[in-house]
Amino acid sequence: MRRLLLFALSLTIGFTSCKKDKNPTEEPDFFVNEDPTTFAEISTIDIGETGAAEISAYDPETKKLFVVKNENEGKPNQVNRIEVIDFKDPAAMKVIGNISxxxxxxxxxxxxxxxxxxxxxxxxxxxxxxxxxxxxxxxxxxxxxxxxxxxxxxxxxxxxxxxxxxxxxxxxxxxxxxxxxxxxxxxxxxxxxxxxxxxxxxxxxxxxxxxxxxxxxxxxxxxxxxxxxxxxxxxxxxxxxxxxxxxxxxxxxxxxxxxxxxxxxxxxLGFKDYNTAGNEIDPSDKSAGYVAAKWPVKGIYMPDAIAVLESNGIPYLFTANEGDAREYDTFIEAKRVSDKTVALDAVKFPNAADLKKEDQLGRLNITPTLGDIDGDGDLDELYSFGARSFSVWNGITGVQVFDSKNELDAKCADEKVYDDGRSDDKSVEPEGIAIGTVGHKKVAFVGMERADAVAVYDVTNPSGPVFLKLLKCGDAPEGLLFIPAKDSPTKKSLLVVSSEGDGVVKVYTSKTIS
Structure with a gap:
């Protein structure tokens, strides 16, 4: 009996010592082995009409998902509340209440x-x-x-x-x-x-x-x-x-x-030159699909969402460069290049008559608040809204260290989710961005309002993001919420995408590597 007790004790000591060999701050293997290239949809829930599902937030303590619901603004049946969703099983979400x-x-x-x-x-x-x-x-x-x-x-x-x-x-x-x-x-x-x-x-x-x-x-x-x-x-x-x-x-x-x-x-943030290699755009909604070329136009970055990723002591700022024109009863900023009130400088634009054609720059929305360099009433430069990209900026100096150029447009065209009807405005309209750790990699998710899709990037090297895949989602994704594995009810990383165009919330997750 004593020998058996000693043997059992030795086994216990051995197992204990093995456990101590692992750094207690390290995440379990099933966290580390996640593969960000395998993100796929696992569920969807419809919480309303246009204006619903704009933004979501998750509470790991109660395992509830809270979702904005705004509908019929300014009408007698206006709805302004927060939907409460049971998120214990993300694959089977259900509304369990609301907060007015x-x-x-x-x-x-x-x-x-x-x-x-x-x-x-x-x-x-x-x-x-x-x-x-x-x-x-x-x-x-x-x-x-x-x-x-x-x-x-x-x-x-x-x-x-x-x-x-x-x-x-x-x-x-x-x-x-x-x-x-x-x-x-x-x-x-x-x-x-x-x-x-x-x-x-x-x-x-x-x-x-x-x-x-x-x-x-x-x-x-x-x-x-x-x-x-x-x-x-x-x-x-x-x-x-x-x-x-x-x-x-x-x-x-x-x-x-x-x-x-x-x-x-x-x-x-300065401006983006669409007349340089890699920055080619399709400026016309009358073209036959996505037709990218160099054009004498500059983009105004005008970012919406921003997220920070810190690496080697530097905060890197990731921005979704949506663009936004002011539009009010007494001040409508955007004008098309073809507008008769938009005069192009004859020296800077000797081919102005051709540029104003619909299949060239005529359909492009620009701002007349910029571009009259010499103050003579005509435009010497053309500035459009947004940059059709996401960028990375040094958070200490403000210097740009990366821009996705025209990759978002090109990838959406490849996946047949590019909306050519928005080429004249802000293209895919990158709007939301979220960053998280998936397995061994830092990953950025970029939501594109007009492509109804989310681009997934490996951003482990913040100055050199690498495209991984495209996820299709609801209409006009607004809110991107990354839930890390440690907080997730499934103990796997989750991405929650809330779309204001159709009031739909979709959940995506990754697979583990064996």
């Missing part, structure tokens, strides 16, 4: 989750008035706090450490452009009873001339620097000390020091 946001204002624009808290960005009934960030418990959906922020809070996020909630307050003007609120960013201190500081961009106003010379835009009717800036989307560094905010209409990225609650820099 009507007591707090109008539409809910964005959601974020951290440590059992759900933050919702809710615009005021009057979009030019200050909105709110409302924080709910994910368990019973009761209100923890409601905080007044700037006008039209369009995106909300938690810092990685959960100490802060930040909202990008777009501050769009009213339809007649007679009221134009300040664009701002609100920083909410969770541990200080949700105290809020809302920061505008007045501290950078003295740099307007220099910024504009580098590609920043201030151009609204009777605009001022502070009122013209429209924050769109936020990403926060891993150490929760720095945030970067896209200023879409202005073609820039703002850098924010969170502790001091100050704007520390603005990076103008």
């Amino acid at each position: 946001v009507e007591p707090f204002g109008g539409a809910v624009n964005s959601l974020a989750v951290h440590s059992g808290k759900l933050a919702a960005a809710i615009q005021a009934t009057d979009k030019t008035a200050n909105g709110k960030v409302v924080v709910f418990k994910t368990s019973d959906h009761s209100v923890i706090s409601q905080v007044t922020v700037g006008a039209l809070p369009d995106m909300v996020t938690f810092s990685p450490d959960g100490r802060y909630i930040m909202s990008a307050n777009e501050g769009e003007p009213n339809p007649t452009y007679t009221v134009d609120p300040e664009g701002s960013v609100s920083i909410i201190s969770v541990n200080e009873n949700y105290a809020v500081t809302t920061v505008n961009f007045s501290s950078m106003a003295s740099q307007q001339t220099t910024l504009v010379q580098k590609g920043f835009r201030i151009f609204g009717p009777n605009s001022t620097f502070v009122k013209d800036i429209e924050p769109e989307y936020i990403t926060i560094a891993e150490d929760s000390k720095t945030a970067w905010v896209t200023l879409q209409e202005n073609n820039g990225i703002a850098k924010i020091d969170i502790a001091s609650k100050t704007i520390s820099n603005i990076f103008p």
Whole structure:
């Protein structure tokens, strides 16, 4: 008996020592062995019509998925609420309730989750008035706090450490452009009873001339620097000390020091030259499919979503370069090149008559707010909206280190999801972006609103992303949510794509490598 006990003890010691050989911080093998090239759809759920399913957020504690549902805005049957979905089995999602946001204002624009808290960005009934960030418990959906922020809070996020909630307050003007609120960013201190500081961009106003010379835009009717800036989307560094905010209409990225609650820099993004190799575009919706060529046009990056990936001490900023034209009752920015009010400089464009034809540049939407270099009333350069790509920027210097050029267009054309009817506008319209770790690789997912697809890239080397595959999704994907394996109910990485065009949420997952 004693020998048996000793033998059993030795086995126990042996097994224990083997376990100690593994670094306790390492993830299990089934996390590490995931293959990002195998992502495929496993389920779908329809939660409404146009305007529903714009953004989703997941709570690993309750295994609930929270999804924005806005429908029939401005009509008697308007719906503004948050759908609650049982996500214990992502392959069999089901709606189990909802949270009305009507007591707090109008539409809910964005959601974020951290440590059992759900933050919702809710615009005021009057979009030019200050909105709110409302924080709910994910368990019973009761209100923890409601905080007044700037006008039209369009995106909300938690810092990685959960100490802060930040909202990008777009501050769009009213339809007649007679009221134009300040664009701002609100920083909410969770541990200080949700105290809020809302920061505008007045501290950078003295740099307007220099910024504009580098590609920043201030151009609204009777605009001022502070009122013209429209924050769109936020990403926060891993150490929760720095945030970067896209200023879409202005073609820039703002850098924010969170502790001091100050704007520390603005990076103008410049322009993309479609007359160079690799940047070829199809500018006409009248062509027979995707026909790419060099054209004397520049793209304004104007990014929507932004995500940060830190590598070797450098924060790399990934942007989805959607583009966006201002369109109001009294100010419609976009014009076609063929428009009779668009005069092309005879010296810079000696073939102007041909360029204005529909099968050339005539159908292309451009902005007349740029391009009159010598101030004589005609355009010496042509600037279109967006860059038909995603880019990577150094978060310290603002320098571009990568652009996908025309690869998104080309890949969508190859997969027969390219919408030639959008060639004259912003093409595939890269809008959403999410980054996560899948197996041994860092992976970026780029949602394209007009292609109804998501491009998957290996971004382990942030300055050299490599295309992996294309995922087809719902109509007009808006929200991309990556759920890492450690938080996933299946213990495998998940991608949740929310599409505002048809109100559909789709879930994708990867396979493991044997």
